[in-house]
Amino acid sequence: PVQLMRARMALEPAIAREAAINASDEAVTRIKVSKDRAADAQNWDDYEAQDDHFHRAIAEATDNVLLLALFDQLNQVRRAVAWNTVVRSSVRPARDHSSFAEHEEIVSAIEARDPGAAHSTMRKHVGSVSARLFEEH
Secondary structure, eight states, X not given: OHHHHHHHHHHXXXXXXXXXXXXXXXXXXXXXXXXXXXXXXXXXXXXXXXXXXXXXXXXXXXXXXXHXXXXXXXXXXXXXXXXXXXXXXXXXXXXXXXXXXXXXXXXXXXXTTOHHXXXXXXXXXXXXHHHHHHHOO
């Protein structure tokens, strides 16, 4: 799990940066829909599925098949290694779950076509996820 999060920290901010540069309007819409569906999830399994869609939609928005393939490899490991072992204390994410605001910031940066902000907001988000996984458990 530690290596997984380090790999995510290396790759996903760069993917968000490329998405800010290359995303079509349709790609931005798909990212927003995934973000909203994650926020509306009624249980953790649905949240995790929508969170997967959100991050993959960002990778798709790069319009770079190699980055998408690298993301898919990383996400396959993510699903296999880390997420089925997390113990949840609630039925669904709390309305103030930090990922919701972080996802909003990422979308705003991509939509604004701001590569630097997209990179830094994704880096903040992956760091926040890592902190929750390794500091709370």
